Amino acid sequence: MLATPSVHSLALLLLLSFFLGFAFEDFFEQRKSARPGGVRTFPLLSLGGGVLYWLDPTRLVAFTGGLLVLGIWLSIFYTVHLRERDDQGERNAGLVVLLLNIHAYLLGAVTLALPHWVAVGVTVTAVMLLTSRDWLHRLVRKIDAREITTAAQFLILSGVVLPLLPAEPVTSLTSITPRQAWLALTLISALSYASYLAQRYWHHAARALWMPALGGLYSSTATTVVLARQARSDAFSRRDALAGITLATGVMYLRVLATIAVFNLPLAQQLAPPMIGLAAAAMAIATLQYVLSAAPTGETVAPAQNDNPLELGSAAVFAALFVAISLASTWVKSEFGTQGIYWLAAIVGFADIDPFVLNLAQGGTAGLGAHAVSIAILIATSSNNVLKAAYAIAFGGRRTWPSAVVLVALAIGGIALAGWLALAT
Known part of the structure; x- marks a missing residue:
């Protein structure tokens, strides 16, 4: 018999996925750039990942299958994304969007399977890395x-x-x-x-x-x-x-x-x-x-x-x-x-x-x-x-x-x- 996820775990899962989605949309809205993911997509991905993990927490067959489907979809997006050019005419080959979508999917299993501080820590870290991109790039240029x-x-x-x-x-x-x-x-x-x-x-x-x-x-x-x-x-x-x-x-x-x-x-x-x-x-x-x-x-x-x-x-x-x-x-x-x-x-x-x-x-x-x-x-x-x-x-x-x-x-x-x-x- 499958163990039912606790209410606290589900509430935390929704809270973290919404938090990640809000940060994602705010970041790309400032850059006038449409990308897959956001305040609706990430909670759905997290819930989907959590449910698939819950159905088979031992062999992870369903969860792995969901990850493969998500990977195929993101690969199609990335193929189109590579044709884009940034403001300097350079090819846009960033992987942040793909990684955040995968993060949202994995968040479901992480929240249900691991201590809650792990889910909170990795999500907050992901948001900080996303929102501090410009500062990090300036720091890289400054450091010898x-x-x-x-x-x-x-x-x-x-x-x-x-x-x-x-x-x-x-x-x-x-x-x-x-x-x-x-x-x-x-x-x-x-x-x-x-x-x-x-x-x-x-x-x-x-x-x-x-x-x-x-x-x-x-x-x-x-x-x-x-x-x-x-x-x-x-x-x-x-x-x-x-x-x-x-x-x-x-x-x-x-x-x-x-x-x-x-x-x-x-x-x-x-x-x-x-x-x-x-x-x-x-x-x-x-x-x-x-x-x-x-x-x-x-x-x-x-x-x-x-x-x-x-x-x-x-x-x-x-x-x-x-x-x-x-x-x-x-x-x-x-x-x-x-x-x-x-x-x-x-x-x-x-x-x-x-x-x-x-x-x-x-x-x-x-x-x-x-x-x-x-x-x-x-x-x-x-x-x-x-x-x-x-x-x-x-x-x-x-x-x-x-x-x-x-x-x-x-x-x-x-x-x-x-x-x-x-x-x-």
Whole structure:
């Protein structure tokens, strides 16, 4: 005996098919183009597909036969459609009309056989793709072809390489597994790439303090260098540069905290008060710098965009640093104890702190408690602030000395918090 479709399923089927039909007719009416399908055709196709599926849900003979009939009819239409020309005289070979008719037919079976969120999701997606055609075409023309290659690289990093890596340690020298190392690389690459895309394609990102905020997600050190150079060469940009350098460091604290939370939530919870406090202090100072500094009297030049951060060479360097720091941390811990890790944290702060922080967050150094890890991370971020202060003076000269002072003050604050944690043990 056939199971009777529920009233909710039938109601949803009609609602989604009418929604699809309305969007279809509205889109093609604006283009003064008559096409098969619409607010009456799509509900009938969906009901027909649903009934044929219901009659034979196991072998799908009736449903497949209906799909073949629909395909023959659409093939005849497409043969005629190919003879048409668009406004530029080009042959119109689009498949959207055919695919939407097939979608309407399949919607009946999808609504009856699968969870309702699937039917809603695929229909809403189809409508969004239909109505955003012009915007998508403009986006394609705007995007550099190299970005497609970069996106493919990221998919390879996250979707191909990551699942193939071993989930067990391959050496007794560190407890970090190859999959953990690559997952850390993927996370940092994702944050960096998102920041890079926003700065490159979101025009608001180049205005005021958007660029430094996004730069803090990518690299607060690189952002400091860019803004210091800008302040030195363009006197009108000094206010934005001073506030931006401080803001990028404030965002850096939040970025580090967020990446730690992905791998070690208890550690992130322990670090949250000092890290959020330092971030809030940096952002408050950045606000004061922006408000109290003299407003620029000329046109502000947007800082140069960062290079694409997702090159495979950069990924390989990060992975190598991650493994090297993991091995070094284990050796230092065994030879010099916890104090040695603190000195190592101060040293790596003058390079790239991400591999060091993620190694500690994932438990890469055996025998190191969460309290000691928190202290080491605060030391590393403070050391990195001293490096950025030196960069601010080196590349910005006297114009950026206030930012250098702020960065040193934040470093002292981080060291003080680390000392307070050490005394609290």
